[in-house]
Amino acid sequence: MTAPTINGTRYPQPLEDLLPAARGLDLPEGQRFPSRNRLMREFRIGAPKAGELLALLKAEPTAPLVDSTAPDATDPADAPTVPEPAPPVEPDPTPAPEITPSEPDTEATPVGRPDTPTPPAPVRSAVVWPVVLLALPAFVAIWSGWVGLGGLTGFGVVHPLPGIWDSFSINSAITLPIGVETYGAYALYVWLSGRVPDRARRFAKWSAIASLLVGALGQVAYHLLEAAGVTSAPWWITTAVACLPVAVLGMGAALAHLVRTHD
Structure with missing residues (x-):
């Protein structure tokens, strides 16, 4: 069995039409207002609309009890006057000006929050x-300078695989440009990369500077000896040049260790 409806229709009714019907509901003794669930059930309305209807019921002033036997003492002058309805507003017959849509911007400006930093x-x-x-x-x-200086300091053709590959030979002077200049370039890269620990960066900085200075001094020594017609370098130049491969090996191993440590 369906619940009663207002005006014989099941479509949603406005609150103004439901308010009189809500006043006429039979309530238990001692209860002044119907519950929201009953309003929802009686008028088939949702919870928000039932809450609004209940609030309207509670907002109405409660009429005092009047003795039915006493004469009506209500003064007609005190009766509330009903305001006259406002006259309907006629629409303006003047047509509204046509609005031409503006051209869209070719570049849209992104709008972000004020506290959001701009990337x-x-x-x-x-x-x-x-x-x-x-x-x-x-x-x-550099290659010709180091190889020439190596020839003046005792570096020359050697056979690194005797008894295994007797015909294989190599000029040991090429170890000077490969070792010194390659380490200088690598240490310079580690120093300027900024992606290594501080100890490795400091070591790379000073060893790169030292390697580049040694390379420059080697080029100067070779060209001075070659210009002077010297066929054999002095002992102190030979000693320094002979220690370069060992020094480059030690600095390279130390730098590789410092790059991988984070202590």
Whole structure:
């Protein structure tokens, strides 16, 4: 059996139409207002609308009890006057001006919160291919200088595999440019990368500077000896040049160890 409806329809009714029907509900003795659940059940309305209807019922002033036998003492002048309804507003016959849509912006400006930091614009890294052009002539000059100085200090052709590969030979002077200059470039990279511990960065800094200075002094020594027509370098130059492979090995091992430690 369906609950009673207002005006014989099941469609939702406005609160103004439901309010008189809500006043006329039979309530138990001692209860002044119906519950929200009963309003929902009686009028088939939702909880929000039932809450609004109950609030309207509670907001109405409660009429005092009047003796039915006493004469009506209500003064007609004191009766509330019902305001006259406002006249309907007629629509303006003048047509509204046509609004032409503006052209959309080609570039939309993102709108963010005031406290949100604006991300920095991506920075394009510089090209490095010109270094190849710089390195080619430097490589030729450095290689020939070190090999020539190695020949003046006792470095020369050796057979590293006697009895195994007798015909295989190598000029030991090439160990000077490979060791000294390669370590200098690697230490310079570690120093400027900023991605290593502080101890490794300091060691890379000073060893790179020392390696580049030794390389420059080696080039100066070779060209001075070659210009003077010297066929054999002095003993102190020979001693220093002979210690370079060992020094490069020690510095390279130390730098590799410091790069991997975080103590």
